[in-house]
Amino acid sequence: MKETFHYLKYKVYHLSNPKKGEIKELLEKLSDDLGKHxxxxxxxxxxxxxxxxxxxxxxxxxxxxxYTNDGGTLELLDEIVFPLTRRExxxxxxxxxxxxxxxxxxxxxxxxxxxxxxxxxxxxxxYQHVLGNYYIAYATIPHHVAYANASGSxxxxxxxxAIREEDDSFQNIAAKVMAEVNKEVSxxxxxxxxxxxxxxxxxxxxxxx
Numbered sequence: 001m002k003e004t005f006h007y008l009k010y011k012v013y014h015l016s017n018p019k020k021g022e023i024k025e026l027l028e029k030l031s032d033d034l035g036k037h038x039x040x041x042x043x044x045x046x047x048x049x050x051x052x053x054x055x056x057x058x059x060x061x062x063x064x065x066x067y068t069n070d071g072g073t074l075e076l077l078d079e080i081v082f083p084l085t086r087r088e089x090x091x092x093x094x095x096x097x098x099x100x101x102x103x104x105x106x107x108x109x110x111x112x113x114x115x116x117x118x119x120x121x122x123x124x125x126x127y128q129h130v131l132g133n134y135y136i137a138y139a140t141i142p143h144h145v146a147y148a149n150a151s152g153s154x155x156x157x158x159x160x161x162a163i164r165e166e167d168d169s170f171q172n173i174a175a176k177v178m179a180e181v182n183k184e185v186s187x188x189x190x191x192x193x194x195x196x197x198x199x200x201x202x203x204x205x206x207x208x209x
Contacts (some may be wrong), residue, residue: 057101
């Protein structure tokens with residue numbers, strides 16, 4: 001995914017084995033930059049904002065979490081999606097989130113999901129968000145582990161390659177790749193899925209000039 005968006009000439013930030021504070025700091029910086037520089041105020045000035053994560057995760061009810069390298073957790077919608085969608089000035093800019101992580105109740109060697117309290121539901125309301133315009137691609141369905149090949153993720157490399165090489169809309173590419181990958185997996189409990197809240201029509205991730 002990193003190589004794909006380097007090729008497309010997007011500005012890329014990469015964190016290897018990040019701690020919770022490092023991810024939050026980067027997201028807050030990006031969110032502040034969106035506001036300060038008016039990113040997206042001119043229609044078509046940016047193609048998309050993309051967040052990709054490969055690691056451990058879990059779910060508790062409808063609340064999704066990812067684990068960080070220091071044993072911390074980040075709530076997907078409240079702490080990752082929301083910081084990049086809260087600016088009204090970038091509402092027409094699509095936000096894409098690729099989550100290559102398990103969504104089970106427990107992850108071996110990483111402890112268990114946090115308890116869900118009212119403090120964890122201020123943004124998560126059945127995947128609805130007033131600002132919207134985002135797309136979340138998951139490696140697996142809720143409450144199940146994510147299948148991986150010996151070399152790693154079974155779908156993220158394929159969708160990254162297709163984005164880079166195919167002349168089609170992102171929506172069509174994502175649907176095609178997920179369908180192909182799901183056919184390869186005999187266990188229906190380990191299927192890819194997506195949450196589509198894009199409202200900008202067909203999205204073409206062309207190489208930026």
